[in-house]
Amino acid sequence: MILTVTPNAALDVTYEVDAWERGGSHRVRTVRQRAGGKGLNVARIAAALGCDVTATGLLGGVVGELIRDDLEQAGLTHDFAAVSGTSRRTLTVVETGSGEATVLNEAGPHVRPDEWSAFLERFDTLAASAAVVVLSGSLPPGVPEDAYAELARRVTGQVVLDADGMTLTKGVQGRPDVVKPNAEELRRATVAAVAEPVAGAGEAKGGRPMLAEVVGRAEALRVAGAGNVLVSLGADGMLAVTGEGVQWAAPPEAVVGNPTGAGDAAVAATARALTLGLPWDELLRDAVALSAAAVAAPLAGDFDPDLYVRLLPEIVIEGLSCPS
């Protein structure tokens, strides 16, 4: 079983407006909303791939109820702990003409220490039967910054961590098996460990700017505790820095769409590959194809299954160095 943890689950609300005018008054043309937060996107995608998935985390208030209702409707197995605060909403304002999307993220409920302790107990029970535990996204206020390290240490199965900032930096101290930052998250997490390169110095040939720098930062994250590092590079695909060396894969074509949720698709592919014991090259191929297929789907947590199946055999893995 894959257990996804979403401490700061959200109701993702999307407003469509004609065009944004600062200081103006806008009619909202359409309102869509569904359960979100990175862990729930991972759960949705992994379930769509046929995995046995359980989603856990913290939910509270009216918004928490709406999230729970949506998970029920989606047929996702879930087991969330209740908190007294109200779960957050995220709002994406999409402009009809340009497609420009602007995001507003609420912080989330304030979680009391006793509520966090109650969650830890529930987590232990769930994690005991999980082959892979996925720790994803931001922490709500009140949850300790090292929460992901604490959770990772309690797990006997494998752990995938996808976080940002201090949540990532402290999280790797729990020695997760795989960490999946994007290039910017990786840079932030290793800013103290790796000096900023002189402009141009880190650029490799063949249209892979800064690849050397990314590898260096990924190695630094491994030194800090990450077992293996998958760096998502947007249209440039994904880099795996593992005990077996450095591998890189990119989609064979540029996919236009909504990049939100592409990282979650990569994490879902990773979690599935870990449960199946797939080698890194197969994991990487799957993650790149699924990410690209997620970009083609309008909502985070969805992917285009036809594109996924079509891209999968076309992804070429390139080894960039020998195992260290």
Added chain:
Amino acid sequence: MILTVTPNAALDVTYEVDAWERGGSHRVRTVRQRAGGKGLNVARIAAALGCDVTATGLLGGVVGELIRDDLEQAGLTHDFAAVSGTSRRTLTVVETGSGEATVLNEAGPHVRPDEWSAFLERFDTLAASAAVVVLSGSLPPGVPEDAYAELARRVTGQVVLDADGMTLTKGVQGRPDVVKPNAEELRRATVAAVAEPVAGAGEAKGGRPMLAEVVGRAEALRVAGAGNVLVSLGADGMLAVTGEGVQWAAPPEAVVGNPTGAGDAAVAATARALTLGLPWDELLRDAVALSAAAVAAPLAGDFDPDLYVRLLPEIVIEGLSCPS
């Protein structure tokens, strides 16, 4: 008793963000929410002035529950009909530095004909014991455009109408006793009846541009069915075009703040004056003072009581013409 009707009640949500960046991702610093919609603002203010007020209208779904909870907490008497759709939210995004406010309005629930009929029955019962009925704000989808005319015709007491566009144009056919547009709403409602003035032709002396035009349009609205017309003019105060002639009053000083809800304060003052049988000059004085005091309060539906009491004796009424 004053009965306020809010067919499209809202949960007014306010997000505070550092600065809006189109296409960016924003952290919401604070989230505030409370029951709103013009009729509920009127009810809140009239109740604060000591009036016996009941709020009615349509509520549905989870958002409807939150609105009802907030009315309970505010101690407002309410008797809303339930609809199967979900009541709307309005979102105001306020930028911390500049104070710039941008508004996003959801349309509201789709109301079925049988739901509207059920509301009409409830309305009849409530209106039977109301001295003044206030009809305020937009109509949710599915409610007939002439809804306010229909409601006004069912009332034996006096009716105050505050609406915009076709809702106002059709509403005046129900012969409400007082209609309170602002200058722009008045212009839209009378665009067919009164020709646009040649630039400069309608300007009166003494810093009252277009006053002659406003009076002409208000008279046109009376011809269309409005018994009396109060035109709110922002910092320029308010114009009363009634069977007793034209009167004008402005606040003695400019008030800086949030103009949203100033019109609702004027309507609340009007409803109270009608229940007390006050003459037009006293009504006008009260409406202008309360509007200015509402601008000084950060939230629509609130007013600054000290400012209200201080301004009240300073408002001077000016008669602009003899009764026609």
